[in-house]
Amino acid sequence: MGKNKLKKFAEMETFSNVFQCGARDMNRMQTAQADGSPVKHEMAGCWGERYFKNTNPIVLELGCGRGEYTVGLAMRYPHKNFIGVDIKGARMWAGAKEAELKGLRNVAFLRTNIEVITSFFAAGEVDEIWITFCDPQMKKATKRLTSTWFMQRYQQIMKPIGVIHLKTDSPFLYRYTTEMLRLNPYPLLCSTADLYGETEENERLQDARALQTHYEKQWLDRGLTIKYLEWQLTPLSQLEEPTIEIEKDTYRSYGRNYNSPQ
Numbered sequence: 001m002g003k004n005k006l007k008k009f010a011e012m013e014t015f016s017n018v019f020q021c022g023a024r025d026m027n028r029m030q031t032a033q034a035d036g037s038p039v040k041h042e043m044a045g046c047w048g049e050r051y052f053k054n055t056n057p058i059v060l061e062l063g064c065g066r067g068e069y070t071v072g073l074a075m076r077y078p079h080k081n082f083i084g085v086d087i088k089g090a091r092m093w094a095g096a097k098e099a100e101l102k103g104l105r106n107v108a109f110l111r112t113n114i115e116v117i118t119s120f121f122a123a124g125e126v127d128e129i130w131i132t133f134c135d136p137q138m139k140k141a142t143k144r145l146t147s148t149w150f151m152q153r154y155q156q157i158m159k160p161i162g163v164i165h166l167k168t169d170s171p172f173l174y175r176y177t178t179e180m181l182r183l184n185p186y187p188l189l190c191s192t193a194d195l196y197g198e199t200e201e202n203e204r205l206q207d208a209r210a211l212q213t214h215y216e217k218q219w220l221d222r223g224l225t226i227k228y229l230e231w232q233l234t235p236l237s238q239l240e241e242p243t244i245e246i247e248k249d250t251y252r253s254y255g256r257n258y259n260s261p262q
Helices: 005-014 023-034 047-052 068-074 089-102 114-120 150-159 171-183 203-209 212-222
Strands: 019-022 059-064 083-088 107-111 126-132 157-170 188-191 227-232
Touching: 005 089, 005 114, 005 188, 019 089, 023 114, 023 126, 047 059, 047 107, 059 068, 059 114, 068 089, 068 107, 068 126, 068 203, 083 089, 089 107, 126 150, 150 157, 171 203, 171 227, 188 203
Parallel strands: 019 107, 059 083, 059 126, 083 107, 126 157
Antiparallel strands: 157 227, 188 227
């Protein structure tokens, strides 16, 4: 591991806005989840009281990467609380550092596997989820953050009319999620295959356009369209997983050191 990463990991330990889950605890949570008796983290049900010190809505960004979307949302909506979730601590460091420097008290970061997200939140504790430019996981459906496997877990921690937002460059993930929503009667609030080419104007599209991540700028530089879906996660007892064949994406991401043209 490089010295720069080690330095970031050490600094992360000093940030008051970062909560980290060790490998041993994650393994314990995964085992308990598989047994049907999930283990709850000490912060579950207590984020508003113990960290944010208010009762404002809680919004998660899953797969937050560098955390720029989490920080941007927190600045745009000061009366909401935002938690960026990712397993990559060296990337998360950038957002956590920025939030600390700016004194943003409505921002936190949680370093853990998203597979055990139910261990960190109580029933009805989460109001919204943003999924921004995640890996489409074309080989295994249960790893897709918009799969029914994950919907079942989100239902356990979200309010009955909680809202999920998906921004993606991936035609595969957009088509898959659209099919998932067709099969399962979650109320669809907004859908577009070309966010910035959409001629319709409404508040939902404006919010989705308001911020751009590092990876979103990469895709736009390459002439790719950005897809956006927004739906309500009303409680459903049974979910149907899509089985249709979907054409795989044919392009790959730039390397991590790529810088978007100014």
